[in-house]
Amino acid sequence: MAESPSTSSWPSSERAGKILQFAPFQSLVEDGFWRRLSSLKLDTLGIDQSPIPIIGFYAPCSHAQVSNHMTLLAESLPHDPTMWSSPSEMTRGNRNRCPVPGILYNTNTLESFHALDRESLLKMEAKKILEDICSGKVEEDSALLSRFLVISFADLKKWSFRYWFAFPALVLDPPATLLNLQPALEALNLEEVESLSAACNEWRNSSSTADVPFFLVSFTSSSHATVRPLKDWEACQVDGQKLLFGFYDPCHLPNNPGWPLRNFLAFISSRWNIEKVHFLCYREKHGLADLGLSLVGEALVSPPQAWRDPQCIPKAVGWELKRGKLASRTINLADSMDPERLAVSAA
Amino acid sequence: MVLSQKLHEAFKGTVERITGPRTVSAFKEKGVLSVSEFVLAGDNLVSKCPTWSWEAGEPNKRKSYLPADKQYLITRNVPCLRRAISVEEEYEAAGGEVLLDNDDNDGWLATHGKPKETKHDEEDNLPSMDTLEISKGQAIRSIPSYFGGEEEEDIPDMADFEGSDNLVENDPATLQPAYFVAHEPEDDNILRTRTYDVSITYDKYYQTPRVWLTGYDESRMPLQPELVLEDVSQDHAHKTVTIEDHPHLPGKHASVHPCRHGAVMKKIIDVLMSRGVEPEVDKYLFLFLKFMASVIPTIEYDYTMDFDLGSSSHC
Structure with missing residues (x-):
């Protein structure tokens, strides 16, 4: 499967991954x-x-x-x-x-x-x-x-x-492989961090999007971040744009994403045929985006063939x-x- | 609940029913809020500290003098990492000044650099604190009994353990619970994280905001209101924190009784004014929550500290 253009502008992570483990919902x-x-x-x-x-x-x-x-x-x-x-x-x-x-x-x-x-x-x-x-x-x-x-x-x-x-x-078989996971503050450059914080805060402050827990973040080549709803995915397919799949992460742990990412990865990989997913675990402090607590990660995902069967x-x-x-x-x-x-x- | 407290509640309820809500501002004169000032201050809190939200609450408990969608304020899932009682012991052990009030004086504590002169010349027309005292017989349970006795009625049921075909233990992508506690202290003397839902209602009788606490233990099961008292400054736990019906939520909740709130807020306002700061009423809840932090010092709710309090500000 051809790699989506949206992922090509990320530096590639070649080191061997481990199984991505999710902290269960409570x-x-x-x-x-x-x-x-x-x-x-x-x-x-x-x-x-x-x-x-x-x-x-x-x-x-x-x-x-x-x-x-x-x-x-x-x-x-x-x-x-x-x-x-x-x-x-x-x-x-x-x-x-x-x-x-x-x-x-x-x-x-x-x-x-x-x-x-x-x-x-x-x-x-x-x-x-x-x-x-x-x-x-x-x-x-x-x-x-x-x-x-x-x-x-x-x-x-x-x-x-x-x-x-x-x-x-939904259980992925084989499980998603974690290639990279670090605080957003370290994974992104300074301009991206500032722009992403502002964009996320705007998303969270707007009454129409504040309670929408899954979203897309696109970065222009000049590091400008925009948060958009999932249905804008087609529109985000612009050459040179980095794309992050963001979700409201209930989990506070520094080394694991929370449970909602599981089905989100299943969705991204099976709906949009993306194998290498860059995700954002969005977390806050004092009600504002905290990119030290938020995580940016990269995972390899392959959806089971069986999911293509409508009776599955x-x-x-x-x-x-x-x-x-x-x-x-x-x-x-x-x-x-x-x-x-x-x-x-x-x- | 002692009888005198109940009588007072009945009296208060009657007065609330037959008197209209305050409409004229007496913020600077008495430290109290009108209904519209409460809504204004609440809007400002929600905008500066977005972990707070307005809620509508139970429809049948709605107060007609408040907007339907702004009945009370709440912030949920606030961590409380240590018991107030243990913090006070540590403070004493470290030789620090003990901030307990003396017995013949029931004034509020003013910690965090707040004026200490709040102790004297209290207004005589305030209700006596004695009528509000909760039963001393409700001793705080010891920590071991709290941990050990939590699930006395929850007899393990073997049926729960049957059908292991969907055990998450078999799923390599599920983070195992050991990870959750790996960074938690093993020592049983150290308490693990409790969380609180902190809500603020408008008390029509005292014309001030009122704080309510709903606690959950580290297994996210509700804390008995008596256990909540462990997270209240021990001087207040037996004096000003009472367990009563929440005006908008079902059930009994611990609450910081508002009978002295107006007087203390008036003093805080006076101190600010003596420093040349003209307090603004929409900042009331920030001052109020800072004041509440002396009662519930280990419940880490949000309230902005680093802003100007009055009209000397640039905004």
Whole structure:
């Protein structure tokens, strides 16, 4: 496959690479989410176990010491079930909460929670991601790449909620090879750094783009950076222009990109036939672009041939670990939700 | 919650219902904010410190006197790397001046080079701090019990470990969890990172902003409000930080009680004016958040420090 012209102006990295490893997404659920789920269950859903569309929120890493999380808030669940067909319209994002579509399987019993076929649920979501990549939908709504799922059992008698997140990642075989990864401050020249900071801050400050987590950065030969939406890829194919594939990186680690890059690489390589991808892990400090924390990397990617088959069910990973083990989490809100306990503590 | 505190909350709620919001500015005279000044100061905070956002909150808790999309301010996922209690111990151990207040004086602490004269001549019409004191019986749990007892109800379930065909452990491109803790201290005496969601609401009764804390442990599970008190300056943990219903979010949250906010802000404003700086009301929240940092010194939320505070500025 011919190398895309957009990559030819980068200095080539010939040294042997290693497997690119991604830091998994981490989940965080606010109390309000479980409260709204409880009232939905009691008032509306009853014993209906149909999957519920939900919205997760995340933002780029904004502190050098902590990663950002995929967060579920009360607003992650629809107030009005009649609006479930278009959940994205209900929930507006902003620069600190980029909406990501998810799906919730809430079961009525602990037994049915355990009986869920987690492998096929994960594959089902991964297949949706691959379909959105192949159809070009991702270019219009890039957050589709980070689609996620949650399984849960809400024990409304004990105010206890068992749940498990999965962040489906399409598995590349062989895995992506990392050729180079360094702080953006070192990977780019001074003019590029200044121009990129300004362009990213502008992107993040505009209400129409602030919550768009995947984007393109093109550099002119005079080091001027422009941040553009994914659908502008064709327009970026100008000789002599360097191109970076940027994404909001929730991860803070200096030597690893965060999870959203996985499906982004799958998308870039299969949609645009690019084998050598230059990417930007965009991170912030005090709400502004921090190119010391942000990373620029280079990876070799080859998408599996099987993905070309429209019926393909891609291999996927992504169930969240709990303390290093593959296990669900439980949160007990009896102290703050149980009317009896509340009455006792108020006495 | 002690009875006197509840009575006070009921009284405050009634007054809030029957009185209109402040519309006339008393920023310099009393250190308080009108509703429109709160929105103005909030807009300025969001623009200078973009980690803060306005939120609409629960629709059924919306306050009609605030714009629907600007009900309160929030910054999420703020790291808190050390417990305030351990910082104070270190400070004492190092022979530093202990910034604890004496018992017969409930004035605010003023650290970070702020004027120390805030201790005396407090206005007598402020509610007594005694009515706001949280129960002393809620002793802060020791660190080991916090780590050990966290998941008492979460009995390991073997069913979770079945079906290992999609174990991420088998995927070479997944960063293994060991990497996450590699740079974390192994020593159990050192606490790992907690994170906080810090929100600012407008308190109609006291006519000042009010700070609320929602904490998460290093496994991203919610912290009990009592554990949040470990991250509050210990002098305030038993005095001015209370656990109450959040006006816009569900559940109980720790909050820095606003009964003295106006008085302290007035003093800060007076000091600035005595230095020839004319404070501007849209900078109120920067001053306020700097003042809050003396209460929650280890929660690293953003508030710009290096700018001019008043009209002597060039902007």
